[in-house]
Amino acid sequence: MCPIDALYARQSLDKKDSISIENQLEFCKYETRGAEYETYIDKGFSGKNTNRPAFARMMEDIRAGKIKRVIVYKLDRISRSILDFSNMMEIFQQYHVEFVSSTEKFDTSTPIGNAMLNISIVFAQLERETIQKRIADAYATKSQKGYYMGGRVPYGFQLEKTIINGIHTSVFVPEPNEMKQIRLIYQLYSEPDMTLGAVMRELLRQGFTEKRGAPWSTARISEILRNPVYAKADIDIYNFFESQGANMINPASDYVGTNGIFLYKGINGDKTKKKQYDLVDRDVVIAPHLGVIESDVWLKCRLKIMKNRQSARTNKGKRTWLAGKVKCKKCGYAYTVTRSNTKAGRYFQCSGSRYSIKCKGAGHTIYADVFEDYVLEEMKKQLAKFQYLSDELEEVTQPASQVEKIRIAEIEQEIGNLLAKVPEANKTVMEYINRRIEELDKEKQSLQQKLVEQSTNQTSGKMDKITNYVAKWDELDNDDKQRVADILIDRIDIDEDVIEITWNI
Template sequence: MKCAIYSRKSKFTGVGDSIENQIQLCKEYAMKTFNLSNEDFIVYEDEGFSGGSMDRPEFKKMLLDAKFKSFNMLICYRLDRISRNVADFSFLIEELNNYNISFISIKEHFDTSTPMGRAMMYIASVFAQLERETIGERIRDNMLQLAKDGHWLGGICPTGFKSTCIKVEDEKKKIKKIYNLESIPDEIRTIGLIFNKFLDLKSLTQLENYCMEKNIKSKNNINFSPITLRNILTNPVYAVADLNIYNYFITNNYSIYGHKNLFNGKHGIMAYNKTIQKKNISNKLRTPSEWIITIGSHKGVIPSEKWITVQNILSQNSFKSFRRRKSSQALLSGILYCKNCGARMRPKIGRTNKNGLKSFYYICENKIKSKKSHCSIKNIQGNELDKTLLENLKVSFQKNPIFIEALCKSDFTFTRTKKNSDLILLKNIIKKKEFQIQQLVQSISYSEEESIRKYIFKEIRTLEEDLNKLEGKYKIMYDKFTAQSDKFNLDDLADTIGNFHKLIDLLSNVEKISLINSLIEKIIWDGNIVEVIFMGSNIKNNSYKKDC
């Protein structure tokens, strides 16, 4: 019997239920209850990850192992080590039940192999989520209390404002500090220009290009991006708080704190609880119904009619547009840079040639946006550059052992997310077997002769046996691969580089991009020569000269 142990802690503190303590207690329980030995355990450890999400590396690996039935039971020290979310927990239990894997939480004495254990487990998980939601409600209630006076609660001030500290005396005669927003005239003029110009252009991209062309920069002296401009245009802090905007917020299901009479046109708007804030993750906007809108202590600078018109245009643009699938034709997008200004070189699709291949060029991002006022570097023919680079890499890696040795001895690292060449090759073989089976299954419907149908069934069974063996081999190799440290050894690196010439032609464009990105840190175009800088090393290659 194989037993999996899962342990998790949000952060390392050195106290409480440490990872080591959780594992030891689980082992002692399993040894005593099921008479297991040390060799019967598979341990999964996630340290520094919250239980509110299933996006944890060891947790995901455990689910994959469960699919392949690498263990018979899963033990954790406490229920909330697995998840603090009822939906996620229910999903896990269903998955384990599908694979006939028991789940045991030793702290709560729950065992899903029994009906009572399953019932109690769900009840306990409901209480775990109840605690989580209660914490969220307490935070929201606290925000509502702070929203009474419309003060600035801290953080980076919106463009156009700075925070000023005021000392006040509370009911208990204690001095406390509060912060209000105060306008910065030069930045406020820029905000007014951005709103007015957007109403003329009705496009974030055109507004970005206009700002770059006129050298209008952010308060950090960098060019405005479409995201930054959108955040400015949608921020209620600039709007005048009057009845017009009050009705807009009511119609669009915003939560408003304060009586309608307070929206008298004398102040601006403050919006609390706008974003979902998580560690190491970019903040995401909440839905409008979760925002808390109130009257600010500062003056509004954009008339409500203008602010609302801008919101309607942005909404219409979002409705009319759709996300195009990103082209995977350009292999060097994201790692090719302009030496002149440091901006990325972006692919721009051109005409289709007589062979049906779409030609494209890499063009400097700043050159496009500024209409050549900030950068005028020459474009580079994309199809030709991609092809030439791959051919040169094949030759360099295949026929230049000194080059490979130098690269291997450099400070070159791979992360676990990069598959080595054997795994990629094996995955391609598995895909081909699956395609062959699919083709044979389809051919059965076209054949009426029993002898032919029997032959096809026989071929399918043979292919399925081969496929099962290959998938088993892939699982073993994958386990071995993920069990290694984040750094591959030199043999692994040399294997990937040495097999590059065989591997690259077997891959799809998406897989080629992944492999190239794992080998090359950046490529720099100076208008005449392409300079290739390999990942984590000082090795450069200037041999790719293109006269474009």
């Protein structure tokens, strides 16, 4: 059987301004001059890659020696990728197959036609990438203005048509029955002794279900608790996201505690990171809808989830109430408690010693009972420095003036902008920058002192329930001890015989 011509046609979507499969083939047939041919048609497939059934069948026929020439209406019908096109042309040359574009008059049987073809495919990919960039930029611009960008509507909300700055879009409004569950979820999880599992069980006990009657799961509850769409965005929310490395699209002065937040991936975001936990380079935008969860409650739940993820409790946590908090200064690995049949019973061991790093700080034994007693005494000393703690076993957080907090954030932003100009500044500009930074720093210190005085006046003379917990330490079970330790202690670093405790209070 003699090799024949192959007519290839592709159309991704039926559009009024796109050429149909039939018209493509008519152009290709003209190039055959009446010779025998076989048609290969891919309808509904993109040209960004070669994962197309008819294309694959054509390449199989080429390798089988059935094809002598491939004819297309236009080169972007067969490929829009330089890499894919180059690989395809290598196979064509290997099997002595010519390539012809009927409208662009590229014919690889001639040197000039082959050269022009390679140039054109470069511009074809450039055009495709330019279109993709334009779409991405348009998406980023709209998202940064707070427009609804499609996708799943968060549980608790429904869509309502609206017009923002003359543009037709949609806005979230509460769905009463669903929002009742959202408020309950935040209320329950904000309590110190509540876990995701306990919240789930309480929802099930009250007969609540998710959309379409699906039972609640801890993963779904965690997703809701992390979503800032529900939060009333005030300056504390602003400071939280900024501290996590997010891109703050709106100025701090917009965070007045009324609207919710949209959280977008961000143009420069690391796509390899888990978006639900990492906030670096995420775009944070004030949304047009009203927030429903008070900022202090939202932050309490968000920080609790972050802490639980960083030091997730396993069965090993039952061996000590300091599980997940003791770290080795040498290697960074955690100290875990190991049981033995010796008189000591339990002792801390650097987990880095189990790995190939062979930690140098793991050469001495730390008896668990002795170490726990030492930490307990340090906790009592730390508590003695304070007149109060919260009544519900929480970190010390007191409401302070939002005006002062907003102004401090604005000052820090202005100082950052001034410092960015230092490398290009001349002597006169540097004098202005130094003078302005000094003024801003004085104002910032004054505002911070005012916040401290407000906090002291609001809390003077109060005693916290946690003091009683520590006083009755021997009566507590391991879980209660661990909860108290979580409130008071951020981490404990061990470097040889030096113990450093980083406190949360």
